[in-house]
Amino acid sequence: MKVSFAHLGNVYTYLEPYMLSLGADVIVPPLTSKRTLDIGVRYCPEMICAPCKLIFGNYVEALERGADTLVMLGGWGFCRLGYAIRGQQEKLRELGFQFEAVTFNLLDAQADLVRVTQFVTKKSVLRALGAVRLLIDAMRSVDSIERKALATRPRERHKGDTDRVLEEALLRVRECRTNEDLQRIRETFLPRFDLVPQDEPEDILRVALVGDPFTILDTFFNMDIERKLGALGVEANRWFWLGDAVDLTFPVKHWLGLSTASVAHRAASRYLRGDIGGFAYSTVGQTVLLSQTGYDGLIHMAAFNCTPESVAENILLAHEAHSPVPILYLSFDEHTSSTGLFTRLEAFTDLLRRRRRIKGRQ
Amino acid sequence: MRVGIPRALLYYHFYPMWRAFFEALDVECVVSPPTNKKILANGVQRVTGETCLPIKLYCGHVVELADDVDYVFAPLVRTLGSNEENCPRLLALPDLVCAVIPQAPPVLAPEIDLEKGPRGFAAAVLGLGITFSRNPLRIKRAADCAVDVYRRYQSLLSEGATMPAAIALLEQNGRELPVRPESGEHGGGRNGFTIGVLGHAYNLYDTYVNHNLMRRLPSLGVNVLTADGVPAQAARQSTEQHLGDTYWTFEYELVGAGAYYLERRKVDGLIAIAAFACGPDAVMLDALRRLAQRYHVPLLGLITDEHTGEAGLVTRVEAFVDMLERKTAGRGVYMA
Numbered sequence: 001m002k003v004s005f006a007h008l009g010n011v012y013t014y015l016e017p018y019m020l021s022l023g024a025d026v027i028v029p030p031l032t033s034k035r036t037l038d039i040g041v042r043y044c045p046e047m048i049c050a051p052c053k054l055i056f057g058n059y060v061e062a063l064e065r066g067a068d069t070l071v072m073l074g075g076w077g078f079c080r081l082g083y084a085i086r087g088q089q090e091k092l093r094e095l096g097f098q099f100e101a102v103t104f105n106l107l108d109a110q111a112d113l114v115r116v117t118q119f120v121t122k123k124s125v126l127r128a129l130g131a132v133r134l135l136i137d138a139m140r141s142v143d144s145i146e147r148k149a150l151a152t153r154p155r156e157r158h159k160g161d162t163d164r165v166l167e168e169a170l171l172r173v174r175e176c177r178t179n180e181d182l183q184r185i186r187e188t189f190l191p192r193f194d195l196v197p198q199d200e201p202e203d204i205l206r207v208a209l210v211g212d213p214f215t216i217l218d219t220f221f222n223m224d225i226e227r228k229l230g231a232l233g234v235e236a237n238r239w240f241w242l243g244d245a246v247d248l249t250f251p252v253k254h255w256l257g258l259s260t261a262s263v264a265h266r267a268a269s270r271y272l273r274g275d276i277g278g279f280a281y282s283t284v285g286q287t288v289l290l291s292q293t294g295y296d297g298l299i300h301m302a303a304f305n306c307t308p309e310s311v312a313e314n315i316l317l318a319h320e321a322h323s324p325v326p327i328l329y330l331s332f333d334e335h336t337s338s339t340g341l342f343t344r345l346e347a348f349t350d351l352l353r354r355r356r357r358i359k360g361r362q
Numbered sequence: 363m364r365v366g367i368p369r370a371l372l373y374y375h376f377y378p379m380w381r382a383f384f385e386a387l388d389v390e391c392v393v394s395p396p397t398n399k400k401i402l403a404n405g406v407q408r409v410t411g412e413t414c415l416p417i418k419l420y421c422g423h424v425v426e427l428a429d430d431v432d433y434v435f436a437p438l439v440r441t442l443g444s445n446e447e448n449c450p451r452l453l454a455l456p457d458l459v460c461a462v463i464p465q466a467p468p469v470l471a472p473e474i475d476l477e478k479g480p481r482g483f484a485a486a487v488l489g490l491g492i493t494f495s496r497n498p499l500r501i502k503r504a505a506d507c508a509v510d511v512y513r514r515y516q517s518l519l520s521e522g523a524t525m526p527a528a529i530a531l532l533e534q535n536g537r538e539l540p541v542r543p544e545s546g547e548h549g550g551g552r553n554g555f556t557i558g559v560l561g562h563a564y565n566l567y568d569t570y571v572n573h574n575l576m577r578r579l580p581s582l583g584v585n586v587l588t589a590d591g592v593p594a595q596a597a598r599q600s601t602e603q604h605l606g607d608t609y610w611t612f613e614y615e616l617v618g619a620g621a622y623y624l625e626r627r628k629v630d631g632l633i634a635i636a637a638f639a640c641g642p643d644a645v646m647l648d649a650l651r652r653l654a655q656r657y658h659v660p661l662l663g664l665i666t667d668e669h670t671g672e673a674g675l676v677t678r679v680e681a682f683v684d685m686l687e688r689k690t691a692g693r694g695v696y697m698a
Contacts, residue, residue, distance in 0.1 A: 047636075047644035047665070079450075083609050083645045090652060271461065273438065273473075276453040307641030308450040310412045311458065317410065318461035331412065 001025065003120055004062035005071040005104075006055040007032050009217030010146065011242065013173045014138035021131035021177070022121035024069075029062035032220040036061060037334055043091055044084075049303040050333045051214040052084050054221060059088065063097040071116055075105025079278040079308060106213065109245045134182075136246050138173055141182045143243040145169045148193040150237065153230030154205075155198040163227065165192045201233055205352050208290040210239045210283050211301035212309050215332055217242075222301060223338045225345070232349045237295075239286040264289060271315050278308030287316055287327065296352045297326045304333035326351060363389045363494060365470065366431035368423030369396060371416055371452070372439060374525045374563035378532045379512035380435060383487075386504035387494045392431050394423040397570035401426050406668060408462040414639040415571060415667050416564050417451050417458070424463050433470050433493070434459065440475040441611060443598070448611040449642050519590035524576065525567055555686055556585040558623045560616045560650065561635030562643075563589075565666060572635065572664075573672040575679065579633075582683045587629060589619035597622055604653060616646045617653070624657040631660045631686045633679070638667035660686065 003019050004027045005012070012028050019026040030036070032054055039060045040053025059070055074085040082105070089101055102119045104112045113132065121128045145166065153162040169189040176182050207229065209216050216222065216238050229236045244250075244260065253259040257266075264285030265275075271288070275281045283300070291298055300316065302309035313329055320327070328348045330341070365384055367373060373393070381391045394401070397419055405422025424434055436456045439448055451458070456471030470493065472486040484505075491501030511532060518528040557579060559566060566576055566588065579586050589597070597618030601608050604621045608614075616634060623629045634650050636643035647663050654661040662682040664675065 045644050045648040047638070047640075047647075049641075080641050080645050083642070084648075086605055087645060087648050087652070272454060272457050273471075274453075277447065277450040280450060280454075305412060305639055305641065305644075310410060310639075311450050311454045314409050314413060314458060315454070315461045318464075 001069050001120065001122075002027050002067045003069045003071065004029055004059075004065075004067035006058035006062075006073055007218065007220075008073070008214065009219065010142055010170055011217070013170050014135060014142055016174055017138060017176050018131055018135040019120060021134055022117065022128060023123050024120050027062055027065050027067045029058045029065065029067075032058060032218065036220075041334060043095070045087075047305065048080070048084060049305050050221065051212075051218070051303050051306075052081055052088075053334070054218070055081070056088050056091075059092060060095070060097075063092065063099060068099050069120070070099050070101045071120075072101050072103050073106065074103050075108060075112070079306070106245070110248075110250065113246065134176075134179055136243075136248075137179050137182050138176060139246060140243040141186055142170070142173055143241045144186065145173070145189060147237075147241075148190055150226060150230070151235055152193045152196055152198065153227070154233045154235050155200060156230075157197040157199055159231065161196045162193065162230070165189060165196060203233060203353050203356070205232075205234045205296045205349060205356075206237070206294065207234050207352070208237050208239060208286075208295045208298050209301055210287050210290065210298055211312075212279055212283075212303060212306050213240065215301045215303055215306075216240075221303075221332055223332075223336060223341050225299075225301070225341065228342050228345055229349075232345060234345075234349055239282070239290060271319060272312075276308055276311060278306070280308035280312040283309060283312040284315060287312075287323075291323050291325050291327070295325060296356065297328065297348065298323075299328045299330060299348070301330050301332065304331045326355070363433075364392050364431040365389050366424070366427030366434045366467070367391055367393050368420055368427060368434070368436070369394045370420040370423045370568070371455070371564050372437070374529075374567050376512070377529055378515045379508045381533075382511040383491075383504050383508035384435075384494075386507045387491060387500065389494050392427060394426045397422070397568050402570065402668060409458075412639055414451065414637045416562070416568075416637055416640075417455075418668065419564075419568065419571070420455070421459070421463060424459055424466055428463065428466050431467055433468050434466055435470045438471050438473045439611065440473060441477045442474070443594075443608075443611070444477055446608045446611050446613065449640075452611075520593070522591065524588075525563055525590065554585075555630040556587055556628060557631045557633055557683075557686070558587045558620065558629040559633045559635070560589065560620050562612055562615050565635045565637055571666050571668075571670065573670070573675050575635070575664075575675065578676065578679060579683075582680065584683060587623060589615040592619045592622045600625060605649060610642050610646075613642070613646065616643065617649050620650045621653055624653055624659060627657075629659060630689070631662070631682065633662045633664060633682065635664045635666060638665050660689070 002025045005015055007029065016026050016028050036054055036057030040057035044053045044056050055073060072085055074082040076082055085103060102116055104116055117128050117132060149162050149166040156162050169185060172185045176185060226236050250259055254262055261282060264282050267288040268281050268285030272281060272284050287298060300313060316327065367377060367380060384391050401422035402419065404425040405418040408421040409418055427434060436459050438456055439452060441447055456469050459466055459469050470490060472490040474486055475482055487505045488498060488501055491504060495501055515528055515532060518531060565572065594614065597614035598608055600621035601613060601618045605617065620632060632654055634647055636647050651661055662678065
């Protein structure tokens with residue numbers, strides 16, 4: 001079995017060791033690039049959102065490199081990607097590829113993790129448990145590494161230092177095969193971020209990113225927004241971290257109403273009665289929560305034409321007067337320009353700094 | 363008491379039923395006028411550009427009603443069956459209305475989720491009726507009356523009436539269509555070929571947006587079939603057969619009806635109408651295209667938005683009909 005999957009940020013760095021531990025051959029598709037986008041645009045329905053097109057491009061590039069099994073993102077409730085999957089599978093077969101597919105639903109992550117593991121592994125359940133332990137550890141390690149990078153980058157004295165540490169750390173994660181490897185990676189690299197020469201400028205801003213997970217995680221699609229923000233002296237944070245999705249205490253916490261999801265949903269319930277698909281309910285809730293926890297501003301990021309997120313955007317915009325902090329709404333598609341994005345971020349950070357100065361004087 | 367019903371979105375599917383319910387509780391129903399320039403302009407202002415046109419129109423219709431009524435009726439239709447869910451924008455409809463039209467009167471928004479069974483439905487209806495009557499028996503009678511009217515509406519549609527015609531007929535309390543047309547109330551059919559027009563009712567019957575498409579086709583000599591002619595169960599089965607599973611509440615209007623007509627070879631061509639920025643329709647159009655290809659039936663996809671020009675739309679439809687005429691005239695010649 002030669003397994004492959006689509007890209008979702010740095011997820012490939014731990015999916016690869018995980019699948020290898022399950023005894024599968026893994027083919028990591030090339031990092032999402034212009035070619036990936038061109039393939040997606042060529043074969044996907046025009047009006048579908050760009051993430052679907054990029055994901056399709058990843059599948060093609062994986063199959064071109066010999067994959068025969070695809071873990072496909074989608075499933076019930078997971079926005080129209082769940083519906084598009086059938087079309088994607090048919091199209092891939094029309095293009096002449098032969099493969100087996102298993103779906104993975106981010107909204108049902110824990111159950112689907114079990115299902116995908118069972119599908120891929122030929123080893124005993126006990127050996128599979130070991131792989132899952134490795135996966136969870138790796139996810140949490142990557143989260144810690146990325147968080148460190150987000151905190152260090154706006155403070156670095158020499159541009160690029162943080163990213164060098166980040167890239168090396170991620171490379172090591174990809175090579176890990178045991179939990180001890182990960183322990184060593186954490187012990188080596190997390191302190192290295194602290195060793196990067198840093199200054200503490202007075203006007204460091206704190207901004208939270210909300211919106212659909214694909215746009216937040218995929219650096220090709222979001223034009224490396226976290227790096228751009230770092231260059232503008234902004235410490236960014238994301239509304240979710242993938243490691244939290246595999247928190248094994250989640251079901252209990254959720255039942256008790258204490259999970260981040262339940263807390264967010266309660267915050268959203270004033271503006272949105274219930275779940276409407278995708279991550280809109282969480283987006284609205286997290287925007288409400290994060291706007292009250294000391295951030296200077298929020299950035300809402302979504303793919304152009306993402307239906308649930310456009311509803312969230314409409315509702316949040318209508319209640320803008322209630323927001324204690326400014327929110328920038330960014331829409332991404334295959335035509336988004338890197339320069340245009342940077343200009344808007346610059347203007348937003350200028351606004352946030354001016355606001356801070358005015359408040360400081362009051 | 364006056365309840366406003368916007369002439370948009372699910373009005374076409376359910377208005378006779380809603381009207382019967384409210385009138386049985388002595389509540390006056392006020393429907394907004396047909397879409398016009400002012401309504402469209404008001405609606406477009408309320409939401410972001412990315413939002414689909416049907417929602418923009420709905421907002422415009424609510425604004426039109428806002429000053430005239432005590433309540434606006436905007437139900438939250440979550441599911442109408444099992445294994446399906448409605449589009450995110452329709453699920454958020456009452457919340458959207460409250461958010462973007464703050465001057466709207468209080469919104470009545472019962473949650474209709476048929477997966478919760480008859481009890482769930484009864485609770486929703488009771489919750490709605492209580493605004494107007496303290497007597498649960500009276501509310502139940504009103505609901506029964508509404509369901510009765512809905513059945514009559516459905517039977518008129520399955521006999522070939524268009525939705526607007528059936529609505530008009532029920533408003534006048536008629537019992538039968540005045541004339542039994544040969545090939546459906548849509549008329550036409552002189553040229554001897556049939557086109558399936560697939561799309562949500564609110565895209566088919568809002569004449570301002572689609573420039574009266576549903577009247578143009580018969581005048582071009584075409585026999586028109588729509589999703590209304592397809593029994594619900596059959597549409598579901600066709601969808602499951604071709605796609606493996608149902609997914610959206612109003613999927614039957616496009617994919618279900620399309621598959622049904624294609625399987626039974628009842629159509630010479632298909633026209634599918636979708637609104638720009640409609641998430642579900644974007645993928646459904648693709649599924650329809652593949653289905654049509656499988657059956658070698660030509661498909662014309664029309665995307666509508668607030669900028670859709672009459673000339674462009676008419677030209678495309680006329681060209682499609684011309685092509686079909688040529689194709690049927692030379693039967694046996696395959697034209698891709």
